[in-house]
Amino acid sequence: MKEVNKEVLKDAANRLLFDMKDEEYDTLLNEFGAIQHQLNLIGNIKGVDEVSPMTFPFDVTITYLREDEPETPLSQKDVLKNAHDVKDGQIKLPKVVG
């Protein structure tokens, strides 16, 4: 397990594209003591590493193809309603290539 320090927490936050205040990292760092303790409880389970990870509550096998029926999608006008910057029928963002 990666050692936890402020830099690691900042990296974890920045990977998700946000930042926190310095004192918030301190708060979280303090909390991580309790979190580490909790995580160790998982490791205490006998045979925990001998089963597969569970990603859904139970097996669901859904195999189907939708009927080829036409649907009316949302209109361009509607889709753009919630966007902050719109230009020429598209969402406007800062230039990617200079």
Next chain:
Amino acid sequence: MNYLDLTIKEIHEALLEGKTNPVELTKEALKRAKENEDNAFEMIIEEDALKKAEELSKLPVPKDNYLFGIPYIAKDNFSTKGYETTASSNILNGYVPLFDATVIKLLNEAGAILIAKSTLDELAMGGTGTSGHKGITYNPWDKSHTRLVGGSSCGSAAAVSDAIVPFALGSDTGDSVRKPASYAGLVGFKPTWGLVSRFGLFPFAPSLDHVAYFTRSVFDSALATELLSKHDDNDSTSSYKERPNYLDLNSSVEGKKIAVINGIYKTIQDKKVIEDFDKNIEFLKKNGAKVDFIDVDTDLLKAIYPSYIVISCAEATSNDANLDGIKFGPNYGGKTYSEVMFNARTKGFSALIKRRFVIGSYALMRENQEEVFLRAQRARHLIVNTFNKIFETYDAVYCPAAPNIAPLINKSSENINEDFMIADNWLAIGNFGGYPSITLPIGLENDMPFGANLMCKPFDEVNLFNIALKIEEGTGLKNLNYPAYAKKEGK
């Protein structure tokens, strides 16, 4: 006679007999919502609700449609076409969905009347009802506003408990309906995973997320399930299983085998909770149920909370990646697109939510995946295997839903510490295994309610409702709500 103090079934009967009508019900619900001081709402929908009520009042009341003309409330993480929906997060301020969630659509088509959107812990990621962007939601049973109602579905719980409506939608990822139900004296029901469509419910952790709801009687939960449990092509996890008639109930526990888990039961310190729970067990036994106290490996029970936190926070990091300030939500600008996202997310998420995301991000780091994330998923597997095994022998698992009555606000903390004990987190087993799970009130302590929870194997709702009906009969707390209780007790 105020009809909003009644159950859905009773209001429906009054509508059929012409004793009340949708306009009268809606006007009274709106009045109560506006007078409410528990900070339960994001938005009250007055004009459209009244308009719909007037239209419905012109129609005959359909005999077999219980929800017709019934005012209801939806947690503000359900998409509602044309109404701002923020999930109590500033990152979604101003976002107006372009479609209705499937459950909203089904309710609206049945003639239920949406009168408000309710507050929640930000993005449904909390258990106290204190972290939404509108502040703390208070427990209607404590007019001094010192106790929380629980979360994340705090506003919906407060509204049903205060008899503003007889039905409210919530969502339940760990216990977000079933725990506040215990604190507010309500019936809180989470159906089997996949039974009710989640299309239009803002995702938090899809392997654990459920649509769930508050009512004031077990039968009302059953009738809502009868309406809402439809297969939906818009939800890829929606079950194709044929649904039985959820109203074909007999409330019998004759010959039923019920398991009480020692490792949960014995962690409850509150004597009154245990006393009333024991009384209820005796009642069930007298009515023909066989109740066994059984052991489960304590290490598994201790791992419920950490496994839940790791899995839910990790799943949330990817589910909330679309909250970028670009397609919707406040945009604070930036020199590059990633700076736009960075600014929107830094300013839009509260400190608490950021901490949860960081835990998820940490769990998913390459160096930690095996030891943290995958190990939590493995623990989940073992916990579910254990309970699946119990359900091979027993019809249900039954335990107190929470360790005590609603905690004091200043004594509660969202910070993760060792105080989170087994009794406070065991309801997440229902989410791990997708089990149908219902909390219902079993007693009061110092005028504050508390509840117990019943779980069954997946898709065993009819069995669950039958046992729950008998429990309700034993407690005599059907239709518990604060206004009626206060009146009775002369408060």
